[in-house]
Amino acid sequence: MEEFHKVRRLPPYVFEQVNRLKASARARGADIIDLGMGNPDLPTPTAIVDKLCEVVRDPRTHRYSSSRGIPGLRRAQASYYARRFGVKLDPDTQVVATLGSKEGFANMAQAITAPGDVVLCPNPTYPIHAFGFIMSGGVIRSLPAEPDENFIPALERGMRHSIPKPLALILNYPSNPTALVASLDFYKDVVAFAKKHEIIILSDLAYAEIYFDGAPPPSVLEVPGAMDVTVEFTSMSKTFSMPGWRMGFAVGNERLIAALTRVKSYLDYGAFTPIQVAATAALNGDGSDIAEVRDVYHKRRDVMVDTFSRAGWNVPAPAATMFAWAPIPEPFRKLGSLEFSKLLIEKADVAVAPGIGFGEYGDDYVRIALVENEHRIRQAARNIKRFLTTEAGATDNVVPLTVRR
Numbered sequence: 001m002e003e004f005h006k007v008r009r010l011p012p013y014v015f016e017q018v019n020r021l022k023a024s025a026r027a028r029g030a031d032i033i034d035l036g037m038g039n040p041d042l043p044t045p046t047a048i049v050d051k052l053c054e055v056v057r058d059p060r061t062h063r064y065s066s067s068r069g070i071p072g073l074r075r076a077q078a079s080y081y082a083r084r085f086g087v088k089l090d091p092d093t094q095v096v097a098t099l100g101s102k103e104g105f106a107n108m109a110q111a112i113t114a115p116g117d118v119v120l121c122p123n124p125t126y127p128i129h130a131f132g133f134i135m136s137g138g139v140i141r142s143l144p145a146e147p148d149e150n151f152i153p154a155l156e157r158g159m160r161h162s163i164p165k166p167l168a169l170i171l172n173y174p175s176n177p178t179a180l181v182a183s184l185d186f187y188k189d190v191v192a193f194a195k196k197h198e199i200i201i202l203s204d205l206a207y208a209e210i211y212f213d214g215a216p217p218p219s220v221l222e223v224p225g226a227m228d229v230t231v232e233f234t235s236m237s238k239t240f241s242m243p244g245w246r247m248g249f250a251v252g253n254e255r256l257i258a259a260l261t262r263v264k265s266y267l268d269y270g271a272f273t274p275i276q277v278a279a280t281a282a283l284n285g286d287g288s289d290i291a292e293v294r295d296v297y298h299k300r301r302d303v304m305v306d307t308f309s310r311a312g313w314n315v316p317a318p319a320a321t322m323f324a325w326a327p328i329p330e331p332f333r334k335l336g337s338l339e340f341s342k343l344l345i346e347k348a349d350v351a352v353a354p355g356i357g358f359g360e361y362g363d364d365y366v367r368i369a370l371v372e373n374e375h376r377i378r379q380a381a382r383n384i385k386r387f388l389t390t391e392a393g394a395t396d397n398v399v400p401l402t403v404r405r
């Protein structure tokens with residue numbers, strides 16, 4: 001029987017192959033150090049959990065909630081933007097709460113895309129950026145991931161050579177998987193371009209608060225006039241270690257926010273009210289929870305960069321996010337990122353995410369997630385050192401595992 005139209009447009013998840021190998025290694029008793037999935041391991045701060053427990057006892061909170069987010073939550077998000085970015089938002093028309101930023105992004109794609117619409121999307125990037133639109137009938141044209149002098153020329157080429165004219169462009173800085181950060185000057189250029197060409201900007205700012213060096217990452221909405229064309233997504237998942245709670249936001253242009261709100265009103269009743277109340281308390285907090293989370297990732301980053309380089313793998317220090325984007329060591333590069341990732345599981349008991357899972361231009365890299373503690377990261381480095389010394393000379397004999405099986 002033929003596969004369903006939508007399912008046909010979703011290739012098997014590359015990460016699934018690594019996950020399967022990881023599971024079978026563990027079943028054999030291997031102690032796999034899992035730096036693969038970007039799934040934060042830190043507990044949600046106690047005060048936020050306590051707030052949830054307190055509110056859940058009130059039976060009035062057990063009813064359907066508000067799809068667009070309770071008013072206090074939307075006000076808290078507007079205050080966060082005012083405090084952190086100096087951006088003024090109307091909580092009634094320019095803020096909507098989402099069931100995590102992933103859901104918000106995918107439903108925004110659904111709300112605004114007509115069949116065949118072209119969307120300009122970085123490659124490599126977090127998969128929903130492309131597949132949200134592909135599932136909605138859109139077509140993707142790739143952009144470079146680097147926010148440098150080649151970006152605007154690439155946008156111009158994308159504009160000139162796409163039929164129909166592109167609907168939207170996607171930004172994600174600090175970036176998953178590359179960890180690159182954009183400057184406000186870069187955003188100024190992109191906003192000017194978008195306004196000139198009447199194209200929508202969708203900015204994913206999920207890693208707004210996970211930064212280590214230099215100034216905090218800006219919001220594209222800080223650019224005067226950006227609100228005319230932009231929606232930005234943020235997330236509680238990484239900032240407050242709340243990935244399982246499913247709470248995020250879309251903010252920005254009223255027309256776009258209204259379109260997303262309308263679609264969501266048909267699909268969901270909003271997050272469970274106690275989650276919304278606890279998220280409100282988190283956003284209205286003094287920022288110390290955020291600083292603690294940032295500090296943990298910072299220390300892990302330093303340990304990883306230091307120990308991996310001493311093990312013979314020079315990984316550039318990421319300036320932000322919970323990821324390092326690591327070039328595959330030279331002797332193994334020809335294997336490609338999927339086979340190299342499989343080899344690392346098999347021979348070093350370390351799981352990473354193959355770069356190819358983020359797009360074809362990611363295949364020379366793997367993504368290392370800082371989701372194990374410092375002790376485990378050191379252990380990973382020891383395993384990798386052993387692996388590099390014993391295997392590097394033998395790559396000509398390495399038969400990709402897919403062939404071996």
Ligand SMILES: Cc1ncc(COP(=O)(O)O)c(C=O)c1O
Nearest residue numbers: 100101102126176206235237248
């Ligand atoms: C860039 C980026 N956007 C969005 C998400 C999804 O976050 P949420 O848990 O808010 O859906 C992630 C999660 O890894 C991410 O890396």
